[in-house]
Amino acid sequence: MPVQNTTHLTRACQLLFIIIGSTAILYYGRSLLIPLAFALVLALLLLPLCRRLEGYGLPRPVGAVLSILVLAGFFTGLFYLLSWQLNDIMSDSGQLKERINDLIRQVQDSLSRQFGLPRAQQKQLLQEGNNSMVSSITGLINSVLGIVVDIILVLVYIFLLLEFRDHLLSALLRAVPENQRDNVRRLTGEASGVAGQYLLGLALMIACLWIMYGIGFSLIGVRYAIFFAILCGTLELIPFVGNITGTLIVVCMGLLQGGNFNLIAGILITYGSVQFIQSYIIQPLVVGREVNLNPLFSILCIVIGDAIWGVPGMVLAVPLFAMLKITCDHFESLKPYGYLLGGAPRKRKNAGWLERLRKGFKN
Numbered sequence: 001m002p003v004q005n006t007t008h009l010t011r012a013c014q015l016l017f018i019i020i021g022s023t024a025i026l027y028y029g030r031s032l033l034i035p036l037a038f039a040l041v042l043a044l045l046l047l048p049l050c051r052r053l054e055g056y057g058l059p060r061p062v063g064a065v066l067s068i069l070v071l072a073g074f075f076t077g078l079f080y081l082l083s084w085q086l087n088d089i090m091s092d093s094g095q096l097k098e099r100i101n102d103l104i105r106q107v108q109d110s111l112s113r114q115f116g117l118p119r120a121q122q123k124q125l126l127q128e129g130n131n132s133m134v135s136s137i138t139g140l141i142n143s144v145l146g147i148v149v150d151i152i153l154v155l156v157y158i159f160l161l162l163e164f165r166d167h168l169l170s171a172l173l174r175a176v177p178e179n180q181r182d183n184v185r186r187l188t189g190e191a192s193g194v195a196g197q198y199l200l201g202l203a204l205m206i207a208c209l210w211i212m213y214g215i216g217f218s219l220i221g222v223r224y225a226i227f228f229a230i231l232c233g234t235l236e237l238i239p240f241v242g243n244i245t246g247t248l249i250v251v252c253m254g255l256l257q258g259g260n261f262n263l264i265a266g267i268l269i270t271y272g273s274v275q276f277i278q279s280y281i282i283q284p285l286v287v288g289r290e291v292n293l294n295p296l297f298s299i300l301c302i303v304i305g306d307a308i309w310g311v312p313g314m315v316l317a318v319p320l321f322a323m324l325k326i327t328c329d330h331f332e333s334l335k336p337y338g339y340l341l342g343g344a345p346r347k348r349k350n351a352g353w354l355e356r357l358r359k360g361f362k363n
Helices: 003-028 030-055 060-091 092-117 119-135 137-163 163-174 179-219 225-235 240-255 261-287 295-309 310-329 332-341 352-362
Strands: none
Touching: 003 119, 003 225, 003 310, 030 060, 030 137, 030 179, 030 310, 060 137, 060 225, 119 310, 163 179, 179 225, 179 310, 225 240, 240 261, 261 352, 295 310, 310 332
C-alpha cells in the first residue's frame, strides 16, 4: 500500500477514534459537563460586563461577583414575572379544566363511535395513567433538587472562570510550542471576544422577541400574553424546533380559551411577522450572519445534543457549535471546518443601510 494512502487511513482512524472517545466522554460525564458548559456560555456572556467593571478600578473578584449578581437579578425578575402570569393562569384553571373536560368527552364520544371502546374501559385506562403519574412525583422532586444543585454549581463555575481566566489562558499557552504562543494568545483573545459578542447579541435578540411577541399576542387578544411571549422567545434558542413548538403551544392555549378562527389566524400571522423581522433585521443587526450555522448542521447539532445531553443539550447545542465555528474561523488550519459549519455567504443588494445601522448599533 502506498505511503500516502497509509497516512490518510491513519488520520481517518485517528479522527474516528477522537469522535468516538469524545462522544463517550460527553455522554458518561454529562452530570459534570452540563453545568460546566452552561457556566462557560454564561461566563462568555458576562465577560464584557466584568471587563468594564474592572476598567472602573474594581478588583476582579468584585467584578465577577457583581456580574453574577446582575445575571441572578435578571433571572429573578424573569421568574417573578412568570410567576405573576402563572398565578393568573391558575386562577382561571377552573375554566381551562372545564374546557379540557369538554374536549375529553368529545374524544371519548368519538372513540366510542369509531372503535366501540366503552367509556368504562376508557376511565379504567385513565385511572391507570393517574396511578403511574403519582409514582412519578418522587422522581420529579428529585429532579428539582438536582436542578437546584446544578444552578449553584453553575454560579460557582462562572465565578471561577471569570476570576482565573488569565491562569487558564496561561495553562493553554504552556501546552503549545513557544514560537506559537503569541499567535495563539492573539487568536484566542479574538475568538473569545467574538464569541462573547455573539452570545450578547443572541441575548438581545431573545429580549427583542419577547417584546415583539408580547405586543403581538396582546393586540390579538391572547390571554397571558407576557407568559407566552417569554416562552416563544426563549424557545428560539432551539432553532426550527423551538419556534414551532412555542407557536403550537400558543395555538393550543388559544383553542382551550375558546378562541375562534380570528384568534388562531392572528397567532399565526404574529408568528410569521416576528420570524420575518427576526431573520432579516434583528439577527443580522445584533447577532451577525458571519456566525450563522449551516441549517443542516444546526439540525444535526440539535439532534446530537439531544442524544447526548437531552434537553440541556438541545439548548446548548447551537451556542456551543457557533462558538466552535468562531474558533475555527480564527485559526488558519481550522478554517475549512469553520467554512463547513457555516452557511453559504449570500450577497444582498442594497444592504448597505443595514450594515451601517449594525455598526452604529455595536458602537
